[in-house]
Amino acid sequence: MAGIMAHRRAADWGVTRHRYVHTFHLHHTAKIATEGEGLITEVHRSPVPQDAWHFGSGFLSGRSIPIITYHRRRGEYGRSVVPIDDAGDAEEAA
Numbered sequence: 001m002a003g004i005m006a007h008r009r010a011a012d013w014g015v016t017r018h019r020y021v022h023t024f025h026l027h028h029t030a031k032i033a034t035e036g037e038g039l040i041t042e043v044h045r046s047p048v049p050q051d052a053w054h055f056g057s058g059f060l061s062g063r064s065i066p067i068i069t070y071h072r073r074r075g076e077y078g079r080s081v082v083p084i085d086d087a088g089d090a091e092e093a094a
Contacts, residue, residue: 002037013038018075022066024048047084 001021006013013019021041033042047063063084071077 001041002039005039017073018070020070020076022068049086 002019005019005021019039021039022044023041024044024046033040035041044066045061045064047065049063050059050061063086064081065084066079066081068079069077
């Protein structure tokens with residue numbers, strides 16, 4: 001990813017000090033972050049509803065969206081996570 005970013009946006013790459021890539025794929029909670037090639041990459045929990053295959057396979061993961069605030073010169077400034085409740089979960093809680 002770093003090479004693609006540096007190639008496609010060379011001017012932006014050259015003037016930035018903090019570079020981040022966020023992907024959403026995991027169907028479980030895990031801390032996966034790498035720092036390499038001038039880039040911080042994080043993989044986050046999938047925010048999409050579970051499909052039939054994952055449900056049938058017994059995956060029980062939740063969903064969430066990270067909220068990350070960045071400072072122009074200092075990089076990451078703060079973060080929190082917002083859980084996404086499924087409709088059935090809201091009814092059970094009531």
